[in-house]
Amino acid sequence: MDVRSAPVIFVLFGPGGAGKGTVADHLVANDPDLWLSRSWTTRPRRPGERDDAYVFVDRAAFEEHIAAGGFFEWAEFLGNLYGTPVPDPPPGRDVLLEIDLQGAQQVRRLRPDAALILLLPPSTEAQEERLRARGDDEGHIAKRLRAGRAEEREGRAIADAVVVNRDIPQATAEVAGIVGRYRSDAGTVGEPAEGSENPRPQAPPTPRVPTAPPTSPTDDHPEGQ
Numbered sequence: 581m582d583v584r585s586a587p588v589i590f591v592l593f594g595p596g597g598a599g600k601g602t603v604a605d606h607l608v609a610n611d612p613d614l615w616l617s618r619s620w621t622t623r624p625r626r627p628g629e630r631d632d633a634y635v636f637v638d639r640a641a642f643e644e645h646i647a648a649g650g651f652f653e654w655a656e657f658l659g660n661l662y663g664t665p666v667p668d669p670p671p672g673r674d675v676l677l678e679i680d681l682q683g684a685q686q687v688r689r690l691r692p693d694a695a696l697i698l699l700l701p702p703s704t705e706a707q708e709e710r711l712r713a714r715g716d717d718e719g720h721i722a723k724r725l726r727a728g729r730a731e732e733r734e735g736r737a738i739a740d741a742v743v744v745n746r747d748i749p750q751a752t753a754e755v756a757g758i759v760g761r762y763r764s765d766a767g768t769v770g771e772p773a774e775g776s777e778n779p780r781p782q783a784p785p786t787p788r789v790p791t792a793p794p795t796s797p798t799d800d801h802p803e804g805q
Protein backbone atom coordinates (compact mmCIF):
# COMPACT_ATOMS: atom_id res chain seq x y z
CA MET A 581 0.00 0.00 0.00
CA ASP A 582 1.14 3.48 -0.84
CA VAL A 583 1.48 5.22 2.52
CA ARG A 584 1.27 9.00 2.14
CA SER A 585 1.68 11.58 4.85
CA ALA A 586 -1.67 13.20 4.13
CA PRO A 587 -4.64 11.35 2.69
CA VAL A 588 -6.27 12.70 -0.45
CA ILE A 589 -9.83 13.85 0.14
CA PHE A 590 -12.28 12.89 -2.59
CA VAL A 591 -15.72 14.48 -2.44
CA LEU A 592 -18.69 13.00 -4.24
CA PHE A 593 -21.44 15.59 -4.23
CA GLY A 594 -24.54 16.50 -6.16
CA PRO A 595 -28.31 16.69 -6.03
CA GLY A 596 -30.45 14.16 -4.19
CA GLY A 597 -31.42 11.29 -6.44
CA ALA A 598 -28.14 11.41 -8.38
CA GLY A 599 -27.12 8.06 -6.90
CA LYS A 600 -24.17 9.29 -4.80
CA GLY A 601 -24.65 6.74 -2.02
CA THR A 602 -24.72 3.74 -4.34
CA VAL A 603 -21.74 4.95 -6.38
CA ALA A 604 -19.79 5.66 -3.16
CA ASP A 605 -20.52 2.14 -1.84
CA HIS A 606 -19.36 0.57 -5.12
CA LEU A 607 -16.21 2.70 -5.17
CA VAL A 608 -15.05 1.68 -1.70
CA ALA A 609 -15.99 -1.95 -2.34
CA ASN A 610 -13.59 -1.94 -5.33
CA ASP A 611 -10.80 0.22 -3.89
CA PRO A 612 -9.17 -0.98 -0.67
CA ASP A 613 -7.23 2.30 -0.41
CA LEU A 614 -10.40 4.37 -0.20
CA TRP A 615 -12.10 4.94 3.16
CA LEU A 616 -15.72 6.13 3.26
CA SER A 617 -16.45 8.64 5.99
CA ARG A 618 -19.67 8.05 7.91
CA SER A 619 -21.65 11.23 8.45
CA TRP A 620 -23.75 12.26 11.40
CA THR A 621 -27.32 13.44 10.90
CA THR A 622 -30.31 14.63 12.88
CA ARG A 623 -32.63 13.23 10.19
CA PRO A 624 -34.70 10.28 11.43
CA ARG A 625 -33.83 6.95 9.86
CA ARG A 626 -36.04 6.13 6.87
CA PRO A 627 -37.99 2.88 6.96
CA GLY A 628 -35.70 0.18 5.60
CA GLU A 629 -32.58 2.37 5.75
CA ARG A 630 -29.46 0.67 7.13
CA ASP A 631 -28.82 1.69 10.72
CA ASP A 632 -25.17 2.35 9.88
CA ALA A 633 -26.05 4.64 6.93
CA TYR A 634 -25.36 7.54 9.30
CA VAL A 635 -24.65 8.09 12.95
CA PHE A 636 -28.22 9.10 13.82
CA VAL A 637 -28.30 11.63 16.66
CA ASP A 638 -30.61 14.30 18.05
CA ARG A 639 -29.97 18.01 17.55
CA ALA A 640 -28.51 18.46 21.05
CA ALA A 641 -25.88 15.76 20.48
CA PHE A 642 -25.05 17.19 17.05
CA GLU A 643 -24.65 20.71 18.46
CA GLU A 644 -22.45 19.39 21.26
CA HIS A 645 -20.22 17.77 18.66
CA ILE A 646 -20.02 21.08 16.73
CA ALA A 647 -19.02 22.90 19.92
CA ALA A 648 -16.36 20.27 20.62
CA GLY A 649 -14.82 20.87 17.16
CA GLY A 650 -15.71 17.34 16.09
CA PHE A 651 -16.81 18.15 12.55
CA PHE A 652 -14.68 18.70 9.47
CA GLU A 653 -17.72 20.31 7.82
CA TRP A 654 -21.42 20.42 8.53
CA ALA A 655 -24.53 21.90 6.97
CA GLU A 656 -28.28 22.17 7.37
CA PHE A 657 -30.22 20.64 4.51
CA LEU A 658 -34.03 20.80 4.35
CA GLY A 659 -34.29 21.21 8.11
CA ASN A 660 -31.85 18.50 9.19
CA LEU A 661 -28.22 18.76 10.17
CA TYR A 662 -25.55 16.67 8.43
CA GLY A 663 -21.86 16.62 9.28
CA THR A 664 -18.60 14.91 8.44
CA PRO A 665 -16.56 14.05 11.52
CA VAL A 666 -12.92 15.17 11.36
CA PRO A 667 -11.53 12.38 9.14
CA ASP A 668 -9.47 9.70 10.82
CA PRO A 669 -8.79 7.11 8.12
CA PRO A 670 -6.57 4.09 8.68
CA PRO A 671 -2.96 4.81 7.64
CA GLY A 672 -2.38 4.98 3.90
CA ARG A 673 -6.02 5.24 2.92
CA ASP A 674 -7.62 8.15 1.12
CA VAL A 675 -10.89 9.64 2.26
CA LEU A 676 -14.20 9.64 0.38
CA LEU A 677 -16.95 12.04 1.46
CA GLU A 678 -20.50 11.76 0.11
CA ILE A 679 -22.04 15.12 0.95
CA ASP A 680 -24.17 17.99 -0.33
CA LEU A 681 -23.15 21.16 -2.18
CA GLN A 682 -22.73 23.26 0.96
CA GLY A 683 -20.38 20.64 2.40
CA ALA A 684 -18.40 20.51 -0.85
CA GLN A 685 -18.06 24.30 -0.81
CA GLN A 686 -16.64 24.15 2.72
CA VAL A 687 -14.21 21.39 1.78
CA ARG A 688 -13.07 23.49 -1.20
CA ARG A 689 -12.17 26.31 1.19
CA LEU A 690 -10.61 24.09 3.87
CA ARG A 691 -8.67 21.78 1.56
CA PRO A 692 -8.08 23.34 -1.88
CA ASP A 693 -6.24 20.15 -2.84
CA ALA A 694 -9.37 17.99 -2.40
CA ALA A 695 -10.87 16.44 -5.54
CA LEU A 696 -14.47 17.51 -5.98
CA ILE A 697 -16.55 15.24 -8.20
CA LEU A 698 -20.08 16.35 -9.09
CA LEU A 699 -22.45 13.45 -9.75
CA LEU A 700 -25.57 14.30 -11.75
CA PRO A 701 -28.68 12.31 -12.66
CA PRO A 702 -29.16 11.78 -16.42
CA SER A 703 -32.55 13.55 -16.34
CA THR A 704 -35.04 15.12 -13.95
CA GLU A 705 -37.33 12.13 -14.56
CA ALA A 706 -34.65 9.67 -13.47
CA GLN A 707 -33.83 11.81 -10.44
CA GLU A 708 -37.49 11.96 -9.43
CA GLU A 709 -37.84 8.22 -9.84
CA ARG A 710 -34.83 7.58 -7.57
CA LEU A 711 -36.12 9.99 -4.91
CA ARG A 712 -39.55 8.38 -5.01
CA ALA A 713 -38.08 4.87 -4.72
CA ARG A 714 -36.56 5.89 -1.40
CA GLY A 715 -39.98 6.51 0.09
CA ASP A 716 -39.64 10.27 0.60
CA ASP A 717 -42.97 12.13 0.72
CA GLU A 718 -44.10 14.20 -2.26
CA GLY A 719 -43.43 17.56 -0.56
CA HIS A 720 -39.86 16.54 0.23
CA ILE A 721 -39.32 15.24 -3.32
CA ALA A 722 -40.53 18.56 -4.80
CA LYS A 723 -38.18 20.53 -2.51
CA ARG A 724 -35.25 18.31 -3.41
CA LEU A 725 -35.90 18.68 -7.12
CA ARG A 726 -35.96 22.48 -6.79
CA ALA A 727 -32.83 22.46 -4.61
CA GLY A 728 -31.20 20.14 -7.13
CA ARG A 729 -31.30 22.70 -9.93
CA ALA A 730 -29.30 25.22 -7.88
CA GLU A 731 -27.00 22.42 -6.68
CA GLU A 732 -26.14 21.51 -10.25
CA ARG A 733 -25.42 25.09 -11.30
CA GLU A 734 -23.39 26.01 -8.20
CA GLY A 735 -21.77 22.59 -8.17
CA ARG A 736 -20.40 23.01 -11.70
CA ALA A 737 -18.67 26.20 -10.54
CA ILE A 738 -16.53 24.36 -7.95
CA ALA A 739 -16.26 20.84 -9.39
CA ASP A 740 -13.00 19.38 -10.65
CA ALA A 741 -14.96 16.81 -12.64
CA VAL A 742 -18.58 16.11 -13.55
CA VAL A 743 -19.98 12.61 -14.00
CA VAL A 744 -23.49 11.83 -15.25
CA ASN A 745 -24.86 8.70 -13.60
CA ARG A 746 -26.52 6.84 -16.48
CA ASP A 747 -26.05 3.54 -14.71
CA ILE A 748 -24.12 2.49 -11.65
CA PRO A 749 -21.30 0.49 -13.33
CA GLN A 750 -20.61 3.34 -15.84
CA ALA A 751 -20.68 6.07 -13.17
CA THR A 752 -18.58 4.02 -10.74
CA ALA A 753 -15.99 3.30 -13.45
CA GLU A 754 -15.80 6.98 -14.43
CA VAL A 755 -15.37 8.15 -10.84
CA ALA A 756 -12.79 5.38 -10.20
CA GLY A 757 -10.89 6.61 -13.26
CA ILE A 758 -10.88 10.15 -11.89
CA VAL A 759 -9.65 8.90 -8.49
CA GLY A 760 -6.86 6.96 -10.18
CA ARG A 761 -5.78 9.91 -12.32
CA TYR A 762 -5.85 12.26 -9.37
CA ARG A 763 -3.60 9.94 -7.37
CA SER A 764 -1.14 9.31 -10.18
CA ASP A 765 -1.01 12.91 -11.47
CA ALA A 766 -0.42 14.32 -7.99
CA GLY A 767 -3.56 16.30 -7.62
CA THR A 768 -5.00 16.87 -11.07
CA VAL A 769 -8.04 15.20 -12.52
CA GLY A 770 -7.62 16.28 -16.11
CA GLU A 771 -9.27 19.29 -17.64
CA PRO A 772 -11.37 21.42 -15.30
CA ALA A 773 -15.08 20.69 -15.51
CA GLU A 774 -16.89 22.80 -18.07
CA GLY A 775 -17.77 26.11 -16.42
CA SER A 776 -15.52 25.41 -13.42
CA GLU A 777 -14.12 28.46 -11.66
CA ASN A 778 -11.91 26.29 -9.56
CA PRO A 779 -8.25 27.19 -9.94
CA ARG A 780 -5.89 24.24 -9.81
CA PRO A 781 -4.03 24.02 -6.52
CA GLN A 782 -0.32 24.63 -7.07
CA ALA A 783 0.94 22.58 -4.15
CA PRO A 784 -0.83 20.29 -1.74
CA PRO A 785 -1.37 22.25 1.47
CA THR A 786 -0.99 20.61 4.84
CA PRO A 787 -4.21 19.14 6.22
CA ARG A 788 -6.26 21.62 8.15
CA VAL A 789 -9.00 21.15 10.66
CA PRO A 790 -11.72 23.79 10.79
CA THR A 791 -11.92 25.83 13.94
CA ALA A 792 -15.13 27.66 13.10
CA PRO A 793 -18.53 26.38 12.04
CA PRO A 794 -19.73 26.97 8.51
CA THR A 795 -20.54 30.55 7.69
CA SER A 796 -24.15 30.29 6.65
CA PRO A 797 -25.80 26.93 6.83
CA THR A 798 -29.29 27.17 5.40
CA ASP A 799 -32.20 24.82 5.41
CA ASP A 800 -32.56 25.14 1.69
CA HIS A 801 -30.72 26.51 -1.28
CA PRO A 802 -31.25 30.05 -2.50
CA GLU A 803 -33.24 28.99 -5.50
CA GLY A 804 -34.94 26.13 -3.79
CA GLN A 805 -37.88 28.16 -2.48
Ligand code: 5GP
Pocket residue numbers: 594595596600619620623653654655657662663664665678679680681682683684
Ligand atom coordinates in the same frame (compact mmCIF):
# COMPACT_ATOMS: atom_id res chain seq x y z
P1 5GP B 1 -30.28 12.24 2.81
O1 5GP B 1 -31.19 12.80 3.85
O2 5GP B 1 -30.99 12.03 1.50
O3 5GP B 1 -29.56 11.01 3.28
O4 5GP B 1 -29.13 13.32 2.54
C1 5GP B 1 -29.47 14.63 2.21
C2 5GP B 1 -28.24 15.32 1.63
O5 5GP B 1 -27.24 15.48 2.65
C3 5GP B 1 -27.57 14.53 0.52
O6 5GP B 1 -27.24 15.43 -0.52
C4 5GP B 1 -26.33 13.97 1.18
O7 5GP B 1 -25.27 13.76 0.25
C5 5GP B 1 -26.00 15.09 2.13
N1 5GP B 1 -25.08 14.68 3.21
C6 5GP B 1 -24.94 13.47 3.77
N2 5GP B 1 -23.98 13.50 4.71
C7 5GP B 1 -23.50 14.78 4.73
C8 5GP B 1 -22.48 15.43 5.47
O8 5GP B 1 -21.80 14.86 6.32
N3 5GP B 1 -22.26 16.74 5.22
C9 5GP B 1 -23.00 17.42 4.29
N4 5GP B 1 -22.69 18.70 4.10
N5 5GP B 1 -23.97 16.84 3.57
C10 5GP B 1 -24.22 15.53 3.78
